[in-house]
Amino acid sequence: MKQKLFKSLPVAIAALFIGGAAQAQEQPVSNAAQQFSTWSIGVNAGVLTPTSPLGGHNDFSENKSSFGYGLYIKKQFTPYFSLRLDGIRGKLKGDNSKSYNDGKGPAIIGGNTAFKTDLNYAASLNAEVNIFNIDMFRKQDALQLYVSGGAGLAGYKPTVTTAGGASVQYPKNVKELIIPVGIGAKFKVSEKVNFDLGWSVYFVDGDNLDGTYRSTNHSDKFNYAHAGLEFALGKGKQLAFSNPVAATYDEALQAKNLANSLKSDLDAQKSENAKLRTEMADLLKDSDGDGVADKLDKCPNTPAGTVVDGSGCPLVAPAPIVTEKVIVTEADRKVVKQAIKDLEFDLAKATIRAKSYPSLNRVANLLVTKNFSLKLAGHTDNTGSADLNMRLSKDRAESVKAYLVSQGANASRIEATGYGKNQPIATNKTAAGRQKNRRVEFTLY
Structure with a gap:
């Protein structure tokens, strides 16, 4: 054994x-x-x-x-x-020199x-x-x-x-x-x-x-x-x-601190979004419902159904009925295409940057001189919640409309709609694709 x-x-x-x-x-x-x-x-x-x-x-x-x-x-x-x-x-x-424990002696x-x-x-x-x-x-x-x-x-x-x-x-x-x-x-x-x-x-x-x-x-x-x-x-x-237990404990504390930091950033972003919604509500408020925002309305409190000009004031005479066929030329489309290309907003806001004004002015001139109608469609990428994206796309389309009206365009001939993230034209998995999806489309008719 x-x-x-x-x-x-x-x-x-x-x-x-x-x-x-x-x-x-x-x-x-x-x-x-x-x-x-x-x-x-x-x-x-x-x-x-x-x-x-x-x-x-x-x-x-x-x-x-x-x-x-x-x-x-x-x-x-x-x-x-x-x-x-x-x-x-x-x-x-x-x-x-000693006896054994069994009593047998030395x-x-x-x-x-x-x-x-x-x-x-x-x-x-x-x-x-x-x-x-x-x-x-x-x-x-x-x-x-x-x-x-x-x-x-x-x-x-x-x-x-x-x-x-x-x-x-x-x-x-x-x-x-x-x-x-x-x-x-x-x-x-x-x-x-x-x-x-x-x-x-x-x-x-x-x-x-x-x-x-x-x-x-x-x-x-x-x-x-x-x-x-x-x-x-x-x-x-x-x-x-x-002591690997203590080292692991320190790593857990670092992870917790990082999570707290990310939560603080998220709370700050939520606060900024709430502030943005408040600012946009004030910017686009139209108390008399004439299609011209209060900030641009020079004739507030017009009666319901009154036809107004771009400044919100009643027209002296009814607008003439255009009987001829509206023809959108290739030159007109280039003006609109350039405006879409140049259009930029502040990050996560509906505020139009000043570099976009020249192109928008040319679009406003088209609307005034050729009596075109215009459809504005706002779109976003999939970053953020669906509700926030829907509001932001709508607000941006309305912001473009407000600016065109301020330049003399007829508010009743401009339609502003927001689609949020529901109609992407590129993948949202890349930065380049998301950039393409953040847009306002112009349609002349």
Whole structure:
């Protein structure tokens, strides 16, 4: 059973490392865009003891604590996962100076009364997982708890004291597989230096560590409690102490602020549209219904049905009935076509820009001299609501009519209609297409 466990362990460790690499590909965008320090080295010193509180039997009744030291190099892939190459050295000691807990007294196991083992090295590759962030709203934590586990190789040389008091040393170094598991805590002293407290239990694939065999299917173990310093390499803050939760929270706040800013812009646009509607209502108000806006009506309050001229005043004599056929020449059409081309309004308003007046004046002259009738059709693109576009197209057509009337044209012979966004002549998916759709069409007849 034990041999199968150790044979399958490398496969499990490789799967764990591949999972860590996949996590590295899923770093938050905010972390990826920032430069972090991901390499570090550490040195430590502490206490080596040939026992473990995780259960099992020991070959000697009294385990001594001895000095040990070590170093490691670590690569941090995500704020939560790293790979660490560890190495430790020291001595392990024990004897039978105490009675066993089973009451059998200081029995001499295998004829040996004490041992001392030189741990020349215990090298292992470990996966280190940070458990959680202490403060979820801080981008950089000051305290980090972690667990670790891995596999490696130990080289050691035991020396035992026999029942007769003789010291016997193994003739050669013993090399065996080890499995370390541990926990620890790191405190960030400065941006590049951490204080590291840790404790690891090393399970050895054999019963040679203390030079004494107790029984079959029994493996030795030892633990290492240490304190040390870790030094971050490279530029930037330490990835191990960065908090992606806090970074994501900051991004959410930025998105919220942007949404609030867009809402403020939208509210301002709504206010401007309301002001525009009020201005247009005042501009196009026709109290006496004679077809001439109050602002241009020089004879207000004319009776209903009275025929008026372009200034809103009653005609002295009825307008003569034109019996001849109205003929629109190619030259007339060019005048109208040029007026359509030159016609411009202020943004989102029905106010005609001054550069459009010369062309409109020529259209007004046509209406006066040739007694033409004119149909004005206002159109918009699909930007904004349907109601707003309908009103704006109608207001722009009425604005053109008001100007032509102010230049002497007969208001009763001009029809102004708005169609909103319902009759596009080009696609609304491009800026050029929308520009073509924003228009006022002139039809002479």
